[in-house]
Amino acid sequence: MTRTQIIVARLALLALVLGAWEVLPRSGAINPLLLPPLSEVLATLANLLGRPNVHEAVAVTAAEVIVAFIIAVPLGAAAGILIAENAYVGEIFKPMLFYVFSIPKSIFLPMFILVFGIGFQQKVAYAAFTTAFVVLMSATAAVESVRSDHIMVARSYGATQTQILLRVYVPSMMPVLLETLRISMIFNFTGVMIAEMYASRTGIGHLISNWGENFQMPQLFAGVIMLATVAILFNEAVRALEARCSTWRT
Amino acid sequence: MQHLANMRDVQGRADQAAIEVERLSHVYAGADGGVPALQDISMSVRAGRFVVIVGPSGCGKTSLLMMMAGLRHQTEGTILCHGRPIPTPDPTRVGVIFQEASLFPWLTTLDNIEFPLSLRGTPREERRRRSQAMLSLVSLEGFGERYPHELSGGMKQRVSIARGLVQDPPVLLMDEPFAALDEQTRMTMGHELLRIWSTTRKTVVFITHSLTEAVYLADDVLVMSARPGRIIDHIEVNLPRPRTYEMMATDVFGKLRDRIWQQIRRTT
Numbered sequence: 001m002t003r004t005q006i007i008v009a010r011l012a013l014l015a016l017v018l019g020a021w022e023v024l025p026r027s028g029a030i031n032p033l034l035l036p037p038l039s040e041v042l043a044t045l046a047n048l049l050g051r052p053n054v055h056e057a058v059a060v061t062a063a064e065v066i067v068a069f070i071i072a073v074p075l076g077a078a079a080g081i082l083i084a085e086n087a088y089v090g091e092i093f094k095p096m097l098f099y100v101f102s103i104p105k106s107i108f109l110p111m112f113i114l115v116f117g118i119g120f121q122q123k124v125a126y127a128a129f130t131t132a133f134v135v136l137m138s139a140t141a142a143v144e145s146v147r148s149d150h151i152m153v154a155r156s157y158g159a160t161q162t163q164i165l166l167r168v169y170v171p172s173m174m175p176v177l178l179e180t181l182r183i184s185m186i187f188n189f190t191g192v193m194i195a196e197m198y199a200s201r202t203g204i205g206h207l208i209s210n211w212g213e214n215f216q217m218p219q220l221f222a223g224v225i226m227l228a229t230v231a232i233l234f235n236e237a238v239r240a241l242e243a244r245c246s247t248w249r250t
Numbered sequence: 251m252q253h254l255a256n257m258r259d260v261q262g263r264a265d266q267a268a269i270e271v272e273r274l275s276h277v278y279a280g281a282d283g284g285v286p287a288l289q290d291i292s293m294s295v296r297a298g299r300f301v302v303i304v305g306p307s308g309c310g311k312t313s314l315l316m317m318m319a320g321l322r323h324q325t326e327g328t329i330l331c332h333g334r335p336i337p338t339p340d341p342t343r344v345g346v347i348f349q350e351a352s353l354f355p356w357l358t359t360l361d362n363i364e365f366p367l368s369l370r371g372t373p374r375e376e377r378r379r380r381s382q383a384m385l386s387l388v389s390l391e392g393f394g395e396r397y398p399h400e401l402s403g404g405m406k407q408r409v410s411i412a413r414g415l416v417q418d419p420p421v422l423l424m425d426e427p428f429a430a431l432d433e434q435t436r437m438t439m440g441h442e443l444l445r446i447w448s449t450t451r452k453t454v455v456f457i458t459h460s461l462t463e464a465v466y467l468a469d470d471v472l473v474m475s476a477r478p479g480r481i482i483d484h485i486e487v488n489l490p491r492p493r494t495y496e497m498m499a500t501d502v503f504g505k506l507r508d509r510i511w512q513q514i515r516r517t518t
Contacts, residue, residue: 156341
């Protein structure tokens with residue numbers, strides 16, 4: 001298939017899904033109370049975007065996501081690099097971290113609520129907790145992607161430790177680190193949403209959960225579209241950066 | 251001591267030695283005591299000579315080369331490079347070429363060649379001028395802006411040689427640089443290396459497993475024994491230069507290659 005054919009096929013798939021979303025509820029094939037037609041959802045979305053309480057919820061959620069991310073990424077990255085670089089630290093901490101990594105983190109949510117309440121701090125703490133693990137695992141992989149022969153070459157040309165770090169480690173790790181950033185944001189966003197839907201008085205997650213409980217399906221789907229758009233935009237932005245920084249990887 | 255006396259002959263005239271190894275021994279620290287890796291090695295490489303070291307796998311020849319480069323430290327003995335020890339890597343005195351070209355995949359050919367210069371903060375125009383010169387020395391004009399993944403194995407190793415030569419060190423240490431290449435490329439690269447060597451007049455210490463490569467390239471072949479590595483023979487190759495492909499079919503060439511093989515077989 002040529003590039004154009006693939007793009008046409010992709011657009012056709014999108015049109016099919018969106019078209020079905022419009023037609024099936026309208027024709028009665030799907031109960032419109034459960035799945036309102038796309039046009040109705042979009043109209044609700046436009047309406048919601050004009051409301052102050054939605055603005056406030058978006059601002060709260062955005063702040064939680066950003067703060068959790070800023071805490072989790074350096075923390076996880078530092079821990080991951082330490083574990084990968086220091087054989088002893090790695091030997092001691094690796095098994096326990098791998099075990100904890102396999103546990104679904106949401107089961108710890110009640111503890112976070114007991115400690116932090118149901119406000120801003122709890123969302124940030126819980127999201128940062130889940131995200132830091134993902135960053136840690138990927139940072140370990142990033143360090144392990146640095147080739148020892150590259151370090152040897154740099155040493156043979158008299159590179160200092162700092163030069164080896166900046167000129168060999170950083171560029172070697174960059175593609176994996178950007179990928180980490182992207183994937184950890186997915187986990188981070190999920191963490192904030194789960195925390196907001198579980199117990200909260202503010203935030204988009206809280207609104208979506210409320211709309212669901214009150215059977216306000218157009219609002220619920222409008223919220224889903226809103227969140228999906230933000231998540232996809234961030235993901236694609238980092239992916240574009242990733243592609244630019246790793247042309248040499250192929 | 252017999253081989254030590256033998257080594258004295260390598261120096262021949264009173265020219266200054268580019269590399270001088272005196273009574274070098276190395277023991278690897280192991281769980282159950284030390285493992286002797288190199289034993290009482292003495293050798294002297296006259297400036298401008300092409301010396302090839304051959305020996306069975308694991309005989310410690312790579313370790314010996316790493317020590318000459320200041321990348322590893324021996325347990326005993328001294329190494330002098332143009333009269334001075336080399337405790338840490340010094341790319342202005344010794345360039346090292348590894349088996350893998352080990353180019354940085356995120357840098358272009360020119361940037362890779364300039365890497366050693368950029369570590370020392372050489373100004374950009376100066377760097378470009380010298381890397382361009384190296385690029386034409388290794389016959390890769392027009393490939394300066396390519397990335398390593400766009401180059402063939404032989405081309406990568408040419409870039410690696412250019413990178414080793416960019417600071418104009420008098421000594422070039424090469425650790426099986428063509429071992430990962432196919433036979434045809436290997437022949438071409440050997441020929442290219444001799445051309446580069448004859449224009450730059452570097453001292454080369456070259457490690458290989460290939461007997462043919464050893465005889466084809468060398469002024470002197472040093473044969474090492476199995477672990478613990480010792481130098482058990484020194485063979486002077488008196489074939490005229492420039493060396494040609496046809497020489498490989500001659501009796502002299504065959505006899506030299508045979509002698510190396512007999513020595514290696516005797517030790518393993």
